[in-house]
Amino acid sequence: xxxxxxxxxxxxxxGIPIKPVYTPDDVDDIDYDRDLGPPGNPPFTRGPxxxxxxxxxxxxxxxxxxxxxxxxxERTKLAMKAGGEGVTLLTDFSTYCMLDMDDPKVLARLxxxxxxxxxxxxxxxxxxxxxxxxxxxxxxxVLGTPQMSPWNVACWLAIAxxxxxSYNKLAGTGQNCFNTAYVAxxxxxxxxPSSALxxxxxxxxYSVAHLPHFSPxxxxxxxxxxxxxxxxxxxxxCFANAIAIIDEVLNRGRLSIDDFVKGISTIHLSADRDFFExxxxxxxxxxxxxxxxxxxxxxxxxxxxxRMHVHTAGxxxxxxxxxxxxARVSYQVLALALGGAQSQNASSYDExxxxxxxxxxxxxxxxxxxxxxxxxxxxxxxxLGGSYFVEWLTNEVEKRAWDFLKRIDAQGGxxxxxxxxxxxxxxxxxxxxxxxxxxxxxxxxVGVNFLRKDDGKEDTTSFASFKGNPKAGExxxxxxxxxxxxxxxxxxxxxxxxxxxxxxxxxxxIPALKKAxxxxxxxxxxxxVFREVFPVWNSPYLL
Amino acid sequence: MAKKGKPIKVLLAKxxxxxxxxxxxxxxxxxxxxxxxxxxxxxLNPAEIAETAIQEDVDVIGxxxxxxxxxxxxxxxxLKERHLADxxxxxxxxIPPADIKLLRGMxxxxxxxxxxxxxxxxxxxxxxxxxxxxxxxxxxE
Numbered sequence: 001x002x003x004x005x006x007x008x009x010x011x012x013x014x015g016i017p018i019k020p021v022y023t024p025d026d027v028d029d030i031d032y033d034r035d036l037g038p039p040g041n042p043p044f045t046r047g048p049x050x051x052x053x054x055x056x057x058x059x060x061x062x063x064x065x066x067x068x069x070x071x072x073x074e075r076t077k078l079a080m081k082a083g084g085e086g087v088t089l090l091t092d093f094s095t096y097c098m099l100d101m102d103d104p105k106v107l108a109r110l111x112x113x114x115x116x117x118x119x120x121x122x123x124x125x126x127x128x129x130x131x132x133x134x135x136x137x138x139x140x141x142v143l144g145t146p147q148m149s150p151w152n153v154a155c156w157l158a159i160a161x162x163x164x165x166s167y168n169k170l171a172g173t174g175q176n177c178f179n180t181a182y183v184a185x186x187x188x189x190x191x192x193p194s195s196a197l198x199x200x201x202x203x204x205x206y207s208v209a210h211l212p213h214f215s216p217x218x219x220x221x222x223x224x225x226x227x228x229x230x231x232x233x234x235x236x237x238c239f240a241n242a243i244a245i246i247d248e249v250l251n252r253g254r255l256s257i258d259d260f261v262k263g264i265s266t267i268h269l270s271a272d273r274d275f276f277e278x279x280x281x282x283x284x285x286x287x288x289x290x291x292x293x294x295x296x297x298x299x300x301x302x303x304x305x306x307r308m309h310v311h312t313a314g315x316x317x318x319x320x321x322x323x324x325x326x327a328r329v330s331y332q333v334l335a336l337a338l339g340g341a342q343s344q345n346a347s348s349y350d351e352x353x354x355x356x357x358x359x360x361x362x363x364x365x366x367x368x369x370x371x372x373x374x375x376x377x378x379x380x381x382x383x384l385g386g387s388y389f390v391e392w393l394t395n396e397v398e399k400r401a402w403d404f405l406k407r408i409d410a411q412g413g414x415x416x417x418x419x420x421x422x423x424x425x426x427x428x429x430x431x432x433x434x435x436x437x438x439x440x441x442x443x444x445x446v447g448v449n450f451l452r453k454d455d456g457k458e459d460t461t462s463f464a465s466f467k468g469n470p471k472a473g474e475x476x477x478x479x480x481x482x483x484x485x486x487x488x489x490x491x492x493x494x495x496x497x498x499x500x501x502x503x504x505x506x507x508x509x510i511p512a513l514k515k516a517x518x519x520x521x522x523x524x525x526x527x528x529v530f531r532e533v534f535p536v537w538n539s540p541y542l543l
Numbered sequence: 544m545a546k547k548g549k550p551i552k553v554l555l556a557k558x559x560x561x562x563x564x565x566x567x568x569x570x571x572x573x574x575x576x577x578x579x580x581x582x583x584x585x586x587l588n589p590a591e592i593a594e595t596a597i598q599e600d601v602d603v604i605g606x607x608x609x610x611x612x613x614x615x616x617x618x619x620x621x622l623k624e625r626h627l628a629d630x631x632x633x634x635x636x637x638i639p640p641a642d643i644k645l646l647r648g649m650x651x652x653x654x655x656x657x658x659x660x661x662x663x664x665x666x667x668x669x670x671x672x673x674x675x676x677x678x679x680x681x682x683x684e
Contacts, residue, residue: 093560105560108588112559115610185562188586227565319637319657352657353639355610428568435569439661448658470611542568 013274013443014230016396022388030391035287039340039381040305043290045283045394046382047340048305053378058336059139059343060368061088061309066355067469068476069125072118076133078358082365087133088345089142092119092472097187098148098527101477114472116355117143121476121524123517124483126155127162136165140172141218141309145187146196147534149176150203151526153216154513161518171213173266173309176200177220178241182418183427184223186539193418195534199509201248206510208260217245218309220268226315228434229427231272231281232400237423238267238285239292240405240414246297257297265289265306271332271339272313278332279384280393282308282339288398292405310336311345317352321447325349330367337377338384344368355468421540428542480522487520495519496529503533551672553603556584556592558614566635567607573661577669589618596622596630602672608636612646619650631672635659 010018019026030036037043040050049055062079064072076087092113094106100121106113113119120126120142135156142152153174160170182193191199200217207216219241221234229237242264249255267285271278289306293299312332317325326349333346346364348356356364372378384390407426411417437443444450469475495516502512516526553574555567562585571581582599584592596604604622606615615634622628633653634646643654653667 097560099560105586109559109614111611111613116559116561186564187560187562352637354637431565431568432572435572435661445658449660468610539562542564 012231012277012393013272014232014277016277016393016400018389018393022392024388026388026392027395030395035395036385036391042294042301042304043287044305045287046385048286048307048342050381052340052381053337053372054381056342057372057378058341058368059309060365061139061141061343061345062361062365063088063090063143063311063345064356064361066090066116066472067114067118068472069118069120069128070475071114071469071472073129073131075358075361076129079361079365080133080138082362083369087129087138087140087142089120089129090117091143092117093187095120095523096145096148097189098151098523098530100522100524101473101480103524106473107477110473110477111470112473113476114468114470116468119472119476121480122483122520122522123155123158124479124520126159126517130159130163134165135159135163136169136171138171140170141175143175145181145190146176146178146193146200147181147191147527147530148523149174150199150509150513151517151523153203153206153214154510154517157510157514158517167210168212170211173215173218174203174207175220176203176217177223177268178244178414178418179237180220180223182537182539183237183423184227188538189531189536190538191530192535192537193415197244197248197415200245201252202508202510204245204249204260204264205252205255206508207263208255215263215266215307217242217264218266218268222268222270222311224427225270225272226313227427227431228315229430230400231274231277232397233404233427233430234269235281235285235288235397236401236404236408237414238269239288239401240408240417242289243292243296244414246293250297257293257299258303261293261299261303265304266309267306268309268311269341270313271310271336271341273316273328273332275331275335276390276393277397278335279339280390280397282310282336282341283382283390283394284398284401286340287394288401307343308336308339308341309343309345310339310341312336312347314347314351317347317349318445318448319352320452322349322353324447325351326363326367329364330371333367333371334375334377337371340382419537421542424540424542483520483522491519492516492521492525495521496525499526500529500533503529550578550580551603551668552580552582552599552601553605553668553672554582554584554592554596554599554601555605555607556587556595557607558587558589558592558618559609560586561609570605570635570661570664573665574668577665579665579668589614589621592618593621593625593627596627597625601630603631603633603668606632606634606636606651608634608638612642612649615646615651616649629673631668633664633668635664 036045039047064075099106144152203216207214219238221238225234286306290304293304312329329346346367348360348364350360408417411422417423499512632651634651635655638656646654
């Protein structure tokens, strides 16, 4: 008998086999109170807040990072004027590596500086970045690695002091995801993951005491997902990271889980190409977080409403016929809305060509606003709740995520799985598999490997591809030299010595880092102290 | 075609401080599947790339680029200076269409932006690697 089209196996993008139609039989094991509950109630499958977008629309955040710090300041103001909220900043690779502009590694690549992020080298650059932007009225997320994030917090607090802002009003998310720093985009000579846990633990303890509206950590699955892993690997790896961080704080014996769980309940996930799988993933992640923290730590269920920043998948964007990307991003934004996200970063249509231009970034912001104010999707919480298919798929993604979490546990937990290279090897399999599907045409991209314009003519799409300021490196180098001349170098030396002592002790690093920031120490000087005191690590080469 | 009986050897390098590895690893898998030998250089500056190319005696240098092309220009200058112009230089990454001609003009033989079929990269290297080297030898003989 021939296989009919309907009998042919269909799978989600991550590989879950799916049937042509779903019925009540597929969800008959769901208990409403146990598995779904009303929005704003455990296990929060249907959303973290009761009225969802009626009370609060998702934030529109627009990641940017290019050129000099002055260019970056201009773009941030532009995004805020267009209705983007706050400062979501991507820093230059040199900043990520905690290196100064005159480090030989950076000097050899000075023209690269500012092409993929802005160099932010001292408190002086933070002052430029926040010029005219009240820090207590904007939402701040400066992307960083675990080693860099306590320094970011210290600089941010120093800005608050300069502006006379109260710490009680500072809102933002710390960016210190281990997955990004050690798996997706690892840099050379980073503080070893096990030691970086101490730094992140310090941020959490400091935040509990002083920063009520700051989320000191944000587990990011986005960047590892961009490597081609599955939806459930993305979620499970974030939670494995969370477990390592929670254990670090609990082992200090000063805080109970309920003291700090609110601040550590934020996650950064992708909205990838499979519409329903992504919606199911967001719903499954909230339920799993609630269950995990209740079961493992006995946390109070009502505080376990996981909040999400969802970024549409850059890897889903095409180089060919790039304007089509506007359509891709738009349905991914719809997925994050239907999945109940608190914040969006919509990618820009030109991202396979270059860092987003102003025009492209504005379209991304507008895409979110069109969904918020025109589509009507904000009126009802979890509108897909109860769909046979969506509920079944939510169960399926959650089940697979628990399985992957167990496999990480079997490696000795997240840090062991990371430091041994197990995670890298696991993800390599997914990366290769995802690429194979694309190359064979099993995974279709319109205009790329399917329905490609093969008329022999060149793509006539034309727009100016954006380039970061080519002088950004030179500008940053000059400003570094100027800073070193103008600052009180005795104060710098004393601050760095104090920081070294604090790093060697068990004291919280944030106050010493803040003193170092206020003395205008540079990120390279602080990084040097970290690299001296803590063991450094290089991710495994798998090539 | 490269020397008979000896696999084509490729140095895949990333000149920037960036650590994203999906692109290089996917390309390296395809090259290995096609029987080539691949070495990887992380965070090398142009002089180090040229030095590694000599030490490893590679036929091809594949660069993962993102942003500016100063490092490529510098590498090509060093290759010429050190009489290594026979090395086939190819580049891949987020390279806008308008820059493809520019890179070719600089001496990058093959440019592969996002969405390039891996088969096309493999085929290009198979057809072009070691060409100049053979020609140089023939001239000498």
